[in-house]
Amino acid sequence: MKLFLTYDYELFFGEPTGTVEKCIIEPTNLLREIANRTGVKMVFFIDTGYLKQLERFKDEFPQVKYEHDLVKSQINDLIRDGHDCQLHIHPHWEDCSHNGNAWIMKTDRYKLDDFSDDMIEKIMTEYAEILGKWTGKPIHSYRAGGWCLQPFNRIQKAFKKIGIRLDSTVFPGGKFTAGNYYYDFTNAPHLSKWRFNDDLCQASSNGMFWEYPISNYKYSALFFWRLFALGRLQPKLHKSIGDGYPMASPGLRKQMLTKGMNLSAAADGYFVTKLNAVLRNNKKRGYEEMVILGHPKACTHFALKKLEQFIEKNKNKHQFLTFSDLNHTNEIN
Numbered sequence: 001m002k003l004f005l006t007y008d009y010e011l012f013f014g015e016p017t018g019t020v021e022k023c024i025i026e027p028t029n030l031l032r033e034i035a036n037r038t039g040v041k042m043v044f045f046i047d048t049g050y051l052k053q054l055e056r057f058k059d060e061f062p063q064v065k066y067e068h069d070l071v072k073s074q075i076n077d078l079i080r081d082g083h084d085c086q087l088h089i090h091p092h093w094e095d096c097s098h099n100g101n102a103w104i105m106k107t108d109r110y111k112l113d114d115f116s117d118d119m120i121e122k123i124m125t126e127y128a129e130i131l132g133k134w135t136g137k138p139i140h141s142y143r144a145g146g147w148c149l150q151p152f153n154r155i156q157k158a159f160k161k162i163g164i165r166l167d168s169t170v171f172p173g174g175k176f177t178a179g180n181y182y183y184d185f186t187n188a189p190h191l192s193k194w195r196f197n198d199d200l201c202q203a204s205s206n207g208m209f210w211e212y213p214i215s216n217y218k219y220s221a222l223f224f225w226r227l228f229a230l231g232r233l234q235p236k237l238h239k240s241i242g243d244g245y246p247m248a249s250p251g252l253r254k255q256m257l258t259k260g261m262n263l264s265a266a267a268d269g270y271f272v273t274k275l276n277a278v279l280r281n282n283k284k285r286g287y288e289e290m291v292i293l294g295h296p297k298a299c300t301h302f303a304l305k306k307l308e309q310f311i312e313k314n315k316n317k318h319q320f321l322t323f324s325d326l327n328h329t330n331e332i333n
């Protein structure tokens with residue numbers, strides 16, 4: 001099996017957004033240490049709207065200049081370590097600003113579909129260019145902010161224009177359409193990769209793009225009771241290192257605690273305990289790929305320890321790869 005450890009590199013989008021040190025720098029450095037000890041490389045999906053606003057406000061506010069320099073230096077470290085930095089877009093950054101002390105988040109236009117066709121193309125090409133400038137590396141892979149990339153036929157043109165070959169947004173069976181979110185992957189193929197054209201969830205043998213879906217797992221209600229209880233009982237181990245709050249997800253917590261939920265396979269917090277089960281499920285289905293989602297901001301000390309054990313246990317039986325590895329071997333052409 002080819003395993004991909006993928007981290008969405010970003011602040012929180014609620015009030016407050018949290019600090020760059022706690023949400024990004026400190027946990028990402030802990031991930032770099034794990035990668036150095038175990039010899040694996042990771043994919044970081046860089047929230048590029050944030051980079052755009054760092055550039056926009058850095059000369060106006062010393063706080064932003066400080067943040068900008070920390071992030072810039074860390075992205076250089078990631079590239080030097082051999083990690084893969086690819087494109088992640090939260091387009092609501094278009095509507096955000098800074099007041100000298102904190103980011104002022106506005107998330108009404110949370111997904112690309114909330115923008116006009118011209119704006120979608122403008123945002124995507126501009127962000128791809130910004131990220132390319134920060135990393136000095138080709139951009140070929142994409143993950144949508146908040147899993148919102150539908151309807152894809154509105155976004156396909158920009159994908160082609162900037163040369164995106166691979167998307168890793170879908171998790172089969174997932175659906176959430178409340179608040180500012182919209183994604184519906186209930187019709188996605190149960191495969192570990194497929195080609196597609198204008199519909200993310202429709203495999204097409206000569207499709208222009210590859211979907212490498214995030215693996216999914218049905219977490220029980222009991223799992224979520226444990227997760228929420230542990231955060232309260234053992235905060236040192238089980239509270240996220242990130243110090244901000246997420247944007248509202250109306251009804252999500254209730255659904256988790258009453259019915260359980262099909263979500264992404266994740267290295268975040270207590271979710272990490274299910275990675276071995278996800279790997280077993282994927283093997284049983286005959287899958288050749290497994291994409292794991294994580295967020296530096298949602299790392300806990302418990303999750304980091306368990307992640308390292310998971311890597312050590314599996315690194316000789318399986319391959320830990322990045323999407324750039326696939327690009328180099330022409331597997332996503």
Ligand SMILES: [Zn+2]
Pocket residue numbers: 008010047088090144145146
């Ligand atoms: Zn994100």
